[in-house]
């Protein structure tokens with residue numbers, strides 16, 4: 234298919250091609266240049282949930298490639314917003330004719346899939362919902378690319394994932410690792426925010442090497458990557474101390490360890506981590522532009 238709705242839509246060949254293209258795109262971003270590779274192409278970003286990174290980095294990526302961007306100020310300003318309630322299917326049928334590619338973010342799981350059913354142009358899932366089946370595939374690509382840049386490879390690393398596992402990026406990340414890489418995964422997550430039985434069964438079937446840990450303490454000694462997956466998207470509540478990353482907790486991590494978070498940090502990462510050599514989350518966010526340039530080039534080029 235020509236959509237990116239789930240990590241399942243990608244093959245090993247796609248990942249290799251996107252990561253290799255990303256290195257070229259990084260040079261363009263570094264020089265703050267624009268090229269005309271996608272001149273004449275239009276990308277629509279339709280976001281029914283707040284976003285800073287995903288939307289703006291997609292739009293920046295499209296401009297860097299010489300393309301154009303269509304968007305709306307807020308969902309209420311469209312017919313698809315809650316006030317009028319035009320269906321996603323009808324919205325897809327019309328936007329089709331206005332843009333050559335659509336990036337959608339939506340609070341309901343499966344929305345990107347429903348939209349894509351009625352769209353002839355490529356559709357990218359910019360994050361759909363929370364809980365079983367939710368995904369944020371482009372964020373997982375950013376995260377894995379960041380790891381590959383820092384360590385020169387992804388295979389063989391140990392990754393400690395902390396926080397709620399209902400959050401969409403965690404699903405895409407685990408699926409991507411299960412399908413494409415050999416990573417040892419330790420997860421510190423409360424039972425109340427754990428994966429669904431179906432998700433766990435799929436990850437087991439794919440051979441994901443993961444273990445749940447009762448506390449972060451010992452896992453931190455051997456973690457190359459400490460990845461915070463957030464807590465709850467829909468109901469903002471303070472993250473218990475036990476699930477926060479602070480500078481004090483990082484005193485015995487490997488020297489080369491990195492702390493990652495898709496952001497916003499929402500209390501997951503204490504600000505005192507920012508000035509440690511382990512902080513990698515702003516670098517991670519900056520990789521959003523070259524990864525999304527590569528993805529746009531891959532789907533439209």
Ligand code: CP
Pocket residue numbers: 283284285286287288360372495496497
């Ligand atoms: N990481 C991420 O998806 O951030 P936004 O919600 O700001 O897009």
